[in-house]
Amino acid sequence: MLVDLSSGQVLFSREAERRFMPASITKVMTAFLAFELIDGGKLSPGQSYMMSENAYREWYGKGSRMFLDRSEPVTVETLLLGITSVSANDAAVVLAEGAAGSVDNWVAMMNAKAREIGMTDSHFGTPNGWMDEGRTFTTANDLAVLAREMITRHPDLYRFYFGREGMTYRGIAQANHDPITGRVKGADGIKTGFTNQAGYGFLGSAERDGRRLIMVAATAPTPRDRNDASVAMMEWGFDAFDTRKLYARGGYVGEALVQEGARSTVPLVAAGSIHATFPEGVKATPRLTIRYEGPLEAPLEEGERVAELEIAVEGAPPSRVPLLTGEAVPQANTWQRLVNGVVGLFR
The missing domain is CATH 3.40.710.10 (DD-peptidase/beta-lactamase superfamily)
Structure with missing residues (x-):
């Protein structure tokens, strides 16, 4: 293998x-x-x-x-x-x-x-x-x-x-x-x-x-x-394979929703260098999708593995690589819960 x-x-x-x-x-x-x-x-x-x-x-x-x-x-x-x-x-x-x-x-x-x-x-x-x-x-x-x-x-x-x-x-x-x-x-x-x-x-x-x-x-x-x-x-x-670098280790990939947190989202970063891999000579654009079971529940520590990046390349089964929290998210206090609740009404 x-x-x-x-x-x-x-x-x-x-x-x-x-x-x-x-x-x-x-x-x-x-x-x-x-x-x-x-x-x-x-x-x-x-x-x-x-x-x-x-x-x-x-x-x-x-x-x-x-x-x-x-x-x-x-x-x-x-x-x-x-x-x-x-x-x-x-x-x-x-x-x-x-x-x-x-x-x-x-x-x-x-x-x-x-x-x-x-x-x-x-x-x-x-x-x-x-x-x-x-x-x-x-x-x-x-x-x-x-x-x-x-x-x-x-x-x-x-x-x-x-x-x-x-x-x-x-x-x-x-x-x-x-x-x-x-x-x-x-x-x-x-x-x-x-x-x-x-x-x-x-x-x-x-x-x-x-x-x-x-x-x-x-x-x-x-x-x-x-x-x-x-x-x-x-x-x-x-x-026999060409690669395209998508993200460096620690690079920002996207956001995940957070429940009961001091903020409503957390940045997701690459756990390691992320590439898309193609058979040599093949030119293709990978389809990227962030996958996680959410919303995530606070508190969250920085560096927690909470999501995956799915990489889909034509002609090959999709693969996944881990994503980490880019910063900590503490639990929300009473005022922050109120604000988050109001913001949630307009989503």
Whole structure:
């Protein structure tokens, strides 16, 4: 599957609703959940956790790892770098136990977060994707949703933790197996996965000139098949389509009606750079429509995701990208309610 994040358009899709085992791509959900907790003030990159005796017995020396030991505290930042750069199974378990009290609690949070963001056909049974008799599964559609939410909600954390060539911990240098970073211009991750049951998979992303693509490849029989397909798909996505920039990140798009607010409307701005995407050489004018369930109810904070911009291009299904509130709207006081009521009579 190949999606243009800047327009929301699906550029290529084959069996995107077919379930498969994501293997270590599961760790993207663990990283995303950690990002949500960090931005919510419930987790700090500087706080440290120790490897439990149970985690040591089960995960020391098992699969890809950071070689964590029970004898030293490790910061959340280091654990996340291990998860995102060298696919550390042990780091994912230590983070889960430390942040949620147990792996089971963390996994429950992963599944709740998946439902919240619209991953309608996924389930997680582990924080790291280790084989669990098929309890962990996902689809290309859902992984594209996960990548979109992680990148748009947490752009700074995404840039810091993803797209690294590898890491060195305890004097042990390990490389990132990401097949496109360094080979595709603008590529910056995201995560490979492999088990004998799952085959070889990859969730990847790259950005050029404000246009970001997300791709999913799954169940490849060899790493070379996965890697070659990933590079070819990304290059094709950038080369075979033209784009027209509609709005810059934070650019004003329109207004939404507000109920019981200090003002009757709120400006809507682009959550990221918004483009319309066309097959190369096609000249068309996109039809743009703001969609939201309204009127919105005050109070509203600045930066809330409250609407979507629908982009309709002839010959392709319409796509949607998120819109945010451009400023805060507090609840109306008594006088403002009176004024709004009078104004409403003349609308």
